[in-house]
Amino acid sequence: MPEPIFFTLTSSPALLESVAKHYQGKIANINLRHFPDGETFFKIEDDVKDRPVVIVETLDHPDDKVMPLMIAADTVKRLGAHSVGLVAPYLAYMRQDKAFSAGEAISSQTFAKLVSEHFDWMVTIDPHLHRYHDLNEIYTIPTQVLHAAPIVADWIQNNIESPMLIGPDSESEQWVSEMAKQINAPYLVLEKTRHGDKDVSIKPVPMDALAGHTPVLVDDMISTGRTLIKVIEDILPETPNQPVCVAIHAVFSGDAFEALKATQIGDIVTTNTIKHPSNRIDISTILLQNEYLSPN
Ligand code: R5P
16 A cells, blocks of 8 residues: 555644554645635645545534535545545534424534545544444445543543542443443433533432542533533532543533633543643544554
């Protein structure tokens, strides 16, 4: 296989460099800018003919990224790339997985269609699979899902004394139960109802089991932060040990980070699938398990 070409449009150079180095690829020189009217200009300086091309782009704020991404993928294909793959540590548009009322878009399907039309394969970390059980229900290209749970669990084990893992909703059970098993910690899963973007309620439960433990709230992502804020404010009693939030994807929309910090939270820890000041767990080694690339 000829030397693969890697680049990112806007994402962390550290993740790009680690993946490119592992697969002994070249990091391409690209020119990405916007014309005065806001349209995207993209140029790749390297020869991609007959070479596999990999774009490493995390997909938070996807609407700003999608046009440049599709233009970049189309450009390298037109220039004769052998294939074009997408490594998206965070995959967007997974939560609108059904029309909750008549007339609503199912944007997860639209997004999947768009990516499937422009890429040959995709690798991502812990996409929000709730009503879908597999990405192939909406993506028509080969996809590989990697999991951050093992290294997140390691972090909890190495940094928190006597943790009690708490998942805020039924979706979180998949991560929380795995992590709890790995580190032999107790866990519980709460019941959440979402009433609006920033309006959730959590069913009250007795927290007797918490005695002697540090509550560790575990979620796949923090977006508005309202899920975890609600758990901290309404469910967790005044525990001697302040709760810690650990999430895989640091989406943090609007004032989410500040609002979460303003609670009685002890610490907020995320992985670097999305660059954020709360990043403390490095997922770069997980991205080296890519089954569509082989180290030379
Ligand atoms: C829910 O379905 C997810 O697992 C997260 O709990 C949710 O997306 C967090 O969203 P927010 O921070 O806006 O409450």
